[in-house]
Amino acid sequence: MIIIGFCNLKGGVGKTTACQNIAVGLARKGKRVAVVDMDPQSNLSAGFGVIPSATDPQVFDLLSGGAEWDDILRIKEGVDIIPSSLDLTMAELNQTGPLSSDHVLRDALKKISQDRYDYILLDSPPQLGIFTRNVLAACNKIIVPMDGGYYSLFGLKLLDSSLDILSERLGNELEILGILMTNFNSRLYISRQIYDDVKKNFGDVLFEKYISQSVSLIEASNMGFSIFEYSPKSKAAQCYKEVTEELLKKLEKFSAPSTRKAAPVVVKPKKKEEKQEPEPEQAPEKIQAAPVKKEPEPPEEPEAPAPVINSRPQSTAGPYEEGIKQEVIDMLPESRKAMWSQMLAPISDITRGEIDVKELREDFERCDNGRYTFYVLNDEQESLWPVMYPDQIVEPMRCVIKWDEYGAVEVFM
Ligand code: ATP
Ligand code: MG
Numbered sequence: 001m002i003i004i005g006f007c008n009l010k011g012g013v014g015k016t017t018a019c020q021n022i023a024v025g026l027a028r029k030g031k032r033v034a035v036v037d038m039d040p041q042s043n044l045s046a047g048f049g050v051i052p053s054a055t056d057p058q059v060f061d062l063l064s065g066g067a068e069w070d071d072i073l074r075i076k077e078g079v080d081i082i083p084s085s086l087d088l089t090m091a092e093l094n095q096t097g098p099l100s101s102d103h104v105l106r107d108a109l110k111k112i113s114q115d116r117y118d119y120i121l122l123d124s125p126p127q128l129g130i131f132t133r134n135v136l137a138a139c140n141k142i143i144v145p146m147d148g149g150y151y152s153l154f155g156l157k158l159l160d161s162s163l164d165i166l167s168e169r170l171g172n173e174l175e176i177l178g179i180l181m182t183n184f185n186s187r188l189y190i191s192r193q194i195y196d197d198v199k200k201n202f203g204d205v206l207f208e209k210y211i212s213q214s215v216s217l218i219e220a221s222n223m224g225f226s227i228f229e230y231s232p233k234s235k236a237a238q239c240y241k242e243v244t245e246e247l248l249k250k251l252e253k254f255s256a257p258s259t260r261k262a263a264p265v266v267v268k269p270k271k272k273e274e275k276q277e278p279e280p281e282q283a284p285e286k287i288q289a290a291p292v293k294k295e296p297e298p299p300e301e302p303e304a305p306a307p308v309i310n311s312r313p314q315s316t317a318g319p320y321e322e323g324i325k326q327e328v329i330d331m332l333p334e335s336r337k338a339m340w341s342q343m344l345a346p347i348s349d350i351t352r353g354e355i356d357v358k359e360l361r362e363d364f365e366r367c368d369n370g371r372y373t374f375y376v377l378n379d380e381q382e383s384l385w386p387v388m389y390p391d392q393i394v395e396p397m398r399c400v401i402k403w404d405e406y407g408a409v410e411v412f413m
Contacts, residue, residue, distance in 0.1 A: 002251065003109060003120045004177065005139035010155025011126030014145040014182025016043040017217055018243075019123040022143075024226035025244030027078035031118040034073070034080035036062075038088075038105065038135050039125040045083035048076040049224025052083050059084040063104045063134075069112060077226055080117070088131065099130050102170055106138035126155070128162070137170040141177035143247075146198070148184040148191030148210075153198070176202070178250055180243060181210035183217075209246050211239045 006019040019035060027033045037044040037059060045051065045058075052058040059082050061067035073080045088099075109120065124135040136142070144159060146152040156179060167174045179198055185191050198206050211217075212235060220230035227237045329337050 001112070001114045001117050001120065002141065003122065003139045005122045005124060005135040005142050006145060007124045007132060007135060007142050007159060008144050008146060008152060008155040009126060009128055009132075009158045010146075010152045013126075013147040013149075013152040013155065014180075014211070015126075016047060016123050017221060018143065018145045018180055018182050018211070019121050020044055020047045020221065021217075021226050021228070021240040022244055022247060023079045023119075023121050024077045024228050025240050026119055026247075028228060028241075029244060029248065032116065033078070033119050033121065034082065034117050035121045035123065036082040036105070036109075037084040037123050038131045039123055040084060040086050040088035040131070041125065042084045042086070042088075043221070044123040045081065045085070046224065047221040048074075048079070048081050048083075048226075050074045050076060050081055050083045052085050056083075058082070058087065060087045060090075062108050063099060069108075077229055099134070102130070102133040102137045105134040106172075109138050128159075133166075133170065136166055136174060137172050139172075139174075141175055141251075143177055144179045145182040146179060146194075148181050148188065148194055150190065150194065153194050156198070176205055178207050178247065179205055180207045183213055184210040185213050186210075207243055207246055207250075209239065209242045211236065211243065214239075 006015045008015055016039070023033050023035045035044060035048075042051075057067035057072040059072070062069060062072055062082060069082070072082050074083060075081070105122070112120075122135040122139055124132040126132075142159075144156050146156055160176065163174045163176070179202055181191075181195060184195075195206070195210070214227075214234065214236035216231045216234045216236045217227055220227045220236075223230055227234060227240055231237055329341055
């Protein structure tokens with residue numbers, strides 16, 4: 001019996017969707033599979049159409065010893081499901097309750113006969129709280145789902161760099177079995193770059209197959225089905241089928257003794273997630289590890305003189321920075337592209353300039369599509385006011401604009 005935890009400290013990266021569909025994919029391969037929903041959001045349970053009533057036993061009862069595995073489990077699509085509900089949150093709040101230890105789930109799973117299941121998959125919430133620690137203490141291997149955005153890379157990096165310390169604390173030698181791109185838009189430059197970076201740093205641990213963005217997956221879980229049940233002929237079902245096959249191959253390979261070394265050097269912090277663009281479903285394809293050739297055009301040199309006081313030094317920006325910069329510039333009106341081309345710079349590449357604050361605000365509002373955060377900061381780097389309160393800004397102002405390490409754009413006065 002192999003227990004696999006689905007973890008990424010970033011939320012919304014496809015952990016639950018992957019856990020559900022891989023579980024059903026494995027069941028369809030004739031494997032005996034159970035899933036445990038260790039997330040109080042209970043998305044995995046709902047994804048299977050299982051919503052326990054207040055009196056139904058669920059994972060909380062398993063952990064507290066209030067009910068046995070067989071009294072709790074529901075069976076859907078050939079998978080045994082231990083559902084959760086918001087009651088689990090109460091367990092977290094009650095520090096002296098059954099979930100005061102990181103090993104409650106592990107101990108509960110130990111009671112299950114080793115030959116009852118081939119695989120038990122554990123879904124976890126995004127934070128490294130008590131539920132995720134219980135998942136990590138109970139599992140033999142970890143699958144890290146990622147959505148191809150910068151923040152999920154950050155979640156991977158956080159998890160990876162914590163593995164040694166967590167292994168020690170939890171008394172469980174943790175190993176990443178696979179990193180899976182779950183909601184992947186191969187047309188996005190940044191996603192392809194992230195794929196390549198992860199490949200470079202983690203090698204074969206990265207699943208070669210990725211799950212393309214697909215509306216069917218959202219619909220399927222909303223309707224309470226796996227993609228195999230909801231839309232068996234869809235590209236997404238094909239993706240998950242192939243990922244399941246790849247997983248089975250990985251499991252063969254990884255059943256050898258653990259070879260995990262100290263955490264590999266992970267991709268250095270890069271800039272922020274690209275704007276998600278809808279991508280039509282497409283057949284899963286192998287992504288070449290080779291660097292992506294088609295890159296965004298570097299920003300053009302301004303044709304008109306920009307209102308810059310001292311010109312920008314030679315850019316040290318890598319492809320991420322240039323990609324994000326280009327994305328911001330693309331959103332701006334033609335008349336101000338040149339100025340921003342000069343002004344926007346990564347943190348290592350400071351620029352100074354004078355800018356009309358009203359225009360600055362308009363530009364920020366235009367770019368503030370929920371993906372970028374703009375702040376006006378003073379020299380002590382305290383936030384004076386968000387740009388949405390522009391009346392307080394006296395114009396014109398001199399400013400320094402730079403990315404922080406997470407990709408937010410900051411304006412220093
Ligand atoms: P949380 O951290 O909140 O538990 P999660 O990591 O479990 O989130 P999911 O709930 O699996 O993430 O997915 C987040 C959202 O993305 C859901 O609405 C899901 O339907 C959607 N999603 C997952 N995979 C895809 C995909 N390949 N294409 C489009 N949408 C997807
Ligand atoms: Mg989830």
